Amino acid sequence: xxxxxxxxxxxxxxxxxxxxxxxxxxxxxxxxxxxxxxxxxxxxxxxxxxxxxxxxxxxxxxxxxxxxxxxxxxxxxxxxxxxxxxxxxx
Numbered sequence: 001x002x003x004x005x006x007x008x009x010x011x012x013x014x015x016x017x018x019x020x021x022x023x024x025x026x027x028x029x030x031x032x033x034x035x036x037x038x039x040x041x042x043x044x045x046x047x048x049x050x051x052x053x054x055x056x057x058x059x060x061x062x063x064x065x066x067x068x069x070x071x072x073x074x075x076x077x078x079x080x081x082x083x084x085x086x087x088x089x090x
Contacts, residue, residue, distance in 0.1 A: 005078045005081040005083040005085075007064060007065050007078040007080060007081060007083075008065065008076055008078050008081075008083060008085045011038055011065060011067070011076045011085075011087060011090060012038055013087060013090060016036045016041075016043075016067065016069055017041070017043070019043055020034060020043065020045075021034060021043060021044050021045040021049070021051075021053050022042075022043065022044075023044065023045075023051065023053045024045055024049070024051055024053065027051070029050075029051060030049075031045030031046070031049040031051070031053075032045065032046055032048040032049040033045070033046040033048060033049065033068070033069075033070050034046065034068075034069035034070065035054040035066040035067070035068060035069060035077075036066060036067045036068075036069045037054070037057060037058075037061075037063045037065075037066055038063075038065045038066065038067055038076065039061075039063035039065065040061070040063055042057055042063075043069060044056075044057050044066075054066055055079065058079045064078055064079040064080045065077070065078050065079070066079070067087065074086060074087045074088045075087055
C-alpha cells in the first residue's frame with residue numbers, strides 16, 4: 001500500500017490574492033491557468049501554459065505544494081509525490 005502524501009496533510013486554506021503570473025506579466029505573455037504556492041504565496045502559471053512557471057518555481061525553490069487559483073476549482077497538488085487532493089475535504 002502506498003504511503004500517503006505528508007505534504008498535503010496541512011495545507012493552508014487562506015484566501016488567495018488577486019493577480020496573475022508575475023513572470024508572464026513581466027514578459028508580456030499569457031497563461032492558461034494559475035497556481036498558488038502554499039509556502040510563499042507566489043502566483044504562477046500551470047504546466048499547460050507554455051512558460052510553466054509554477055513547476056519552475058518548485059524546481060528552483062523546493063516549494064512543492066500548489067493550489068489552483070481557478071474559479072470553482074478546489075484542489076491542491078504535491079509535485080514531489082505527484083498527488084492531488086480535494087481541498088473541500090480538508
